[in-house]
Amino acid sequence: MTLAWLDNIAWHSLCGAQAHLAAGSATARRYAHGLAPIVAFADLQHPDFAALAPHCDAGERVYSSSWSGPAPAGWQIEADARMLQMLWQGPAPVVDEGFSALTLRPAHAAQMLVLQTLTKPGPFGPRTLEFGAYLGCFEGPRLVAMAGERMNAGTLREISSVCTDPEFQGRGLARRLTQLLVRQQLQRGETPFLHVMRDNHAAHALYERMGFRDHQELTVRVLSRLA
Numbered sequence: 264m265t266l267a268w269l270d271n272i273a274w275h276s277l278c279g280a281q282a283h284l285a286a287g288s289a290t291a292r293r294y295a296h297g298l299a300p301i302v303a304f305a306d307l308q309h310p311d312f313a314a315l316a317p318h319c320d321a322g323e324r325v326y327s328s329s330w331s332g333p334a335p336a337g338w339q340i341e342a343d344a345r346m347l348q349m350l351w352q353g354p355a356p357v358v359d360e361g362f363s364a365l366t367l368r369p370a371h372a373a374q375m376l377v378l379q380t381l382t383k384p385g386p387f388g389p390r391t392l393e394f395g396a397y398l399g400c401f402e403g404p405r406l407v408a409m410a411g412e413r414m415n416a417g418t419l420r421e422i423s424s425v426c427t428d429p430e431f432q433g434r435g436l437a438r439r440l441t442q443l444l445v446r447q448q449l450q451r452g453e454t455p456f457l458h459v460m461r462d463n464h465a466a467h468a469l470y471e472r473m474g475f476r477d478h479q480e481l482t483v484r485v486l487s488r489l490a
Contacts, residue, residue, distance in 0.1 A: 268416045269348060269456065269478060271329060273303035275416035284393060291315035293325065297390035299413060300325045302486075312338055321490040326386045328483045342485035344460060347467060351455040353474020356442040364440055367397040367409065374406040375399075375424075382426035385458075391424065398443055400436045408436035410444055420453040425466075438469060445474070458483075 268275040277285040277292040285292045290311035293302040302325045304310040310327070312335040319325055324341060334340045367375060372389055375397070379387040391397070395412030408431060413423035422444050427437045448455045457475065459466050460483075 265417055265419075266350075266478075268419060269350070271303065271307055272348075272414055272416055272419065272421070272456075273301050273328065274305060276414040277303055279417065280415045281394075286318045288314045291318075293318050294388075295390075296388075298388045298393065299386035299391065300388065301386055301414075302327050304330065310335070312336075316488055319488045321488050324485055324487050326483065326485055328481050330484075331482055334486070337489050338486050339489060340484055340486055344483050345480055346458050346460050346483045347480055348478045349457050349459060349467075349470055349475035350478040351445060351449075351474055352476045355449050356445055356474065358442055358446055359439055362439045362443075364398045364400060364443055367392065367399045367406075367411070371399065371406060375409060378406050378409060378426060378428060379424065381428060384424045384426040387424060394423075395420070396444065396447065397424070398440045400431075400440065402431065407431040408440060410437060410440035412444065412448075418453045420448045420451075420455055422448075422455055422457045425457075438473065441470075442473065 284294055284298055286295050287293055290305045291314040293315065300323065302315055307330045310330050316337065369392060372392065376389060397409060397411030399406050399409040401407065408427040410425040411423060412420055414421040422441055425437050425441055445455045457470065459470060461480065
């Protein structure tokens with residue numbers, strides 16, 4: 264595991280274990296359309312937006328992290344925020360044996376999009392399941408909570424899309440789904456990590472109680488290519 268990769272984790276994921284999910288060049292890459300609209304650059308000090316442009320539709324909102332400066336020509340910055348990158352440092356979590364979670368399949372994609380639209384856990388797309396394992400909780404036919412895996416570089420494995428329908432919050436569903444994923448990753452010899460917005464104090468406190476610790480604070484930006 265190379266912790267230095269966390270400084271530019273999207274790039275190392277797009278060039279490594281998830282290169283088959285990537286589009287781009289030697290200097291700028293993104294996840295293919297239908298996956299999370301995340302872009303990354305080989306050189307964070309000099310991001311190559313000219314190389315990225317052919318792979319982004321005009322007006323498409325994409326997410327980028329770890330660089331600063333004015334918007335490059337032909338692009339506009341729509342949001343500029345800070346997020347915390349957290350790394351698992353606890354023991355393997357004790358999993359509630361009575362807790363029922365279902366592995367999500369392509370047949371659940373429409374329900375996942377509905378829950379994502381309702382809760383807005385972060386960049387998401389209809390092909391999200393291709394990133395890795397996704398677990399969910401159902402109330403009858405209704406998907407009410409989920410958590411899954413996204414970026415992957417070496418033994419570093421991101422937990423993402425952790426969310427619960429507001430009508431079902433307070434039951435510990437997202438926490439227990441996350442614990443299941445953490446346990447599975449640790450059993451595979453992986454190191455779990457995640458990202459949480461700096462001002463999301465409740466989620467940050469929950470992840471700390473579980474065993475995650477702050478690794479670093481990063482800039483995250485939403486950009487779009489002008490027509």
